Amino acid sequence: MWPNKFDYVRAGSVDEALASAAGGGKFLAGGHSLLPAMKLRLDSPEQLIDIGRIPELQGISANGGLTIGAGTTHDAIASSADVQAMCSALASACGQVGDQGVRNFGTLGGNIAHADPASDPPTVLVACGATINIQGADGKRSVGAEDFFIDLFETALDDGELITSVSLPNCSDCQCAYVKFPHPASRYAIVGVAVCLKMDGDTCAQADVAVGGATVKAVKCADAEAALAGTTLDEAALNAAAEAVKADIAEDLIGDIAYPESYRQQMAGVFLKRAIAAAQG
Amino acid sequence: MQVAITVNGVVHERDVDPRTLLVHFLREELDLTGTKIGCDTSQCGACTVQLDGKVLKSCTLLAVQADGAEVTTIEGLAENGEHHPMQTAFWENHGLQCGYCTPGMIMASAAFVRDNPGASEGEIRHYLEGNICRCTGYHNIVKAVKQVADAAAGA
Numbered sequence: 001m002w003p004n005k006f007d008y009v010r011a012g013s014v015d016e017a018l019a020s021a022a023g024g025g026k027f028l029a030g031g032h033s034l035l036p037a038m039k040l041r042l043d044s045p046e047q048l049i050d051i052g053r054i055p056e057l058q059g060i061s062a063n064g065g066l067t068i069g070a071g072t073t074h075d076a077i078a079s080s081a082d083v084q085a086m087c088s089a090l091a092s093a094c095g096q097v098g099d100q101g102v103r104n105f106g107t108l109g110g111n112i113a114h115a116d117p118a119s120d121p122p123t124v125l126v127a128c129g130a131t132i133n134i135q136g137a138d139g140k141r142s143v144g145a146e147d148f149f150i151d152l153f154e155t156a157l158d159d160g161e162l163i164t165s166v167s168l169p170n171c172s173d174c175q176c177a178y179v180k181f182p183h184p185a186s187r188y189a190i191v192g193v194a195v196c197l198k199m200d201g202d203t204c205a206q207a208d209v210a211v212g213g214a215t216v217k218a219v220k221c222a223d224a225e226a227a228l229a230g231t232t233l234d235e236a237a238l239n240a241a242a243e244a245v246k247a248d249i250a251e252d253l254i255g256d257i258a259y260p261e262s263y264r265q266q267m268a269g270v271f272l273k274r275a276i277a278a279a280q281g
Numbered sequence: 282m283q284v285a286i287t288v289n290g291v292v293h294e295r296d297v298d299p300r301t302l303l304v305h306f307l308r309e310e311l312d313l314t315g316t317k318i319g320c321d322t323s324q325c326g327a328c329t330v331q332l333d334g335k336v337l338k339s340c341t342l343l344a345v346q347a348d349g350a351e352v353t354t355i356e357g358l359a360e361n362g363e364h365h366p367m368q369t370a371f372w373e374n375h376g377l378q379c380g381y382c383t384p385g386m387i388m389a390s391a392a393f394v395r396d397n398p399g400a401s402e403g404e405i406r407h408y409l410e411g412n413i414c415r416c417t418g419y420h421n422i423v424k425a426v427k428q429v430a431d432a433a434a435g436a
Contacts, residue, residue: 001321008282008299008345028346035302035341036323048299052346099411101389102323104335105342186324187410 032106070109123212189213214264221248242269289357326412329385378416399434
């Protein structure tokens with residue numbers, strides 16, 4: 001399928017990209033979310049600004065925390081020793097996006113700008129308290145992941161704004177994991193759960209939990225977190241958290257004919273337990 | 282827009298409509314029809330080629346994005362008139378039935394074994410999640426890839 005016609009501009013720097021964006025259109029990084037949408041005529045921008053060759057959007061740096069350039073591919077993130085050490089859940093989630101061909105070219109910035117509810121990385125970014133760094137004609141700003149994802153395919157990005165990087169705190173002292181229930185054909189998440197557990201001996205001092213796939217956006221789950229914090233993550237606590245997470249996501253559920261809302265809601269509890277087991281493993 | 286894309290070692294300069302997908306460029310501009318279009322939604326892998334050595338679904342990249350890159354298609358895998366070991370292994374193990382998925386399967390598998398010599402059957406099956414075959418049930422495909430992976434590890 002051919003996309004509709006568009007004008008193509010290749011930007012050499014962020015400043016060039018932002019200047020081109022004054023003329024409207026969309027940014028093209030790996031294109032692995034945008035091009036499929038354009039081929040299906042779900043999107044028909046009049047201009048594509050190719051940001052795939054901008055050096056300042058590439059790469060991963062580890063200085064206390066992680067800073068990941070928006071143009072970094074899923075494969076580069078999944079295979080990064082720094083990401084594996086400082087946020088293993090994100091390495092895991094990026095390693096579960098699509099398949100190897102998709103991960104070789106799809107980028108983290110493109111993924112979150114697209115904000116597909118069934119995508120994997122957003123759930124980890126919300127659980128782990130990531131910050132999305134954005135640049136526009138009016139300058140730079142940073143938005144917490146929880147506030148960045150607003151609704152189905154909707155983010156806090158304004159027209160003409162570009163994601164430049166994603167920052168994450170160092171989670172190397174935490175036990176974190178991302179586990180998903182993949183759709184048997186598409187491998188998109190029917191339910192995805194990310195957990196980040198700060199342990200004090202056998203006690204869970206703090207739990208961060210987010211759910212995606214089952215919801216219009218990645219959702220932070222305060223009730224489930226409260227049910228886990230201060231416990232030894234015993235069976236009673238896990239059951240309480242699995243029940244609480246259903247309330248956390250009740251307002252944001254989505255479903256389809258094969259996997260209705262009620263089923264996904266139930267599975268969120270099941271996969272929360274699996275994510276905790278994976279984090280502790 | 283003017284692009285220069287190296288395909289199977291030969292530089293091709295063309296003026297393309299920016300909306301031309303790489304798979305269209307290969308099939309319609311260069312008549313390299315070994316690369317197939319299957320689902321056209323980045324899922325089935327029939328259009329798999331290698332771009333700068335990396336596995337790519339060529340239905341999901343614009344030709345202009347590949348400007349300056351080196352692309353290898355199924356037509357470019359054999360060297361000096363000799364089949365690539367993965368082609369030979371698919372032949373020997375009958376890793377195909379209708380053959381439509383085969384070019385993509387071979388391009389993906391060749392890159393995988395290059396990077397993962399000695400891969401296990403489980404790793405091969407997991408890796409091939411991005412290439413869908415509706416005929417074989419995958420069994421002979423996996424046997425073919427395993428044969429090359431084992432040989433690569435022993436070399």
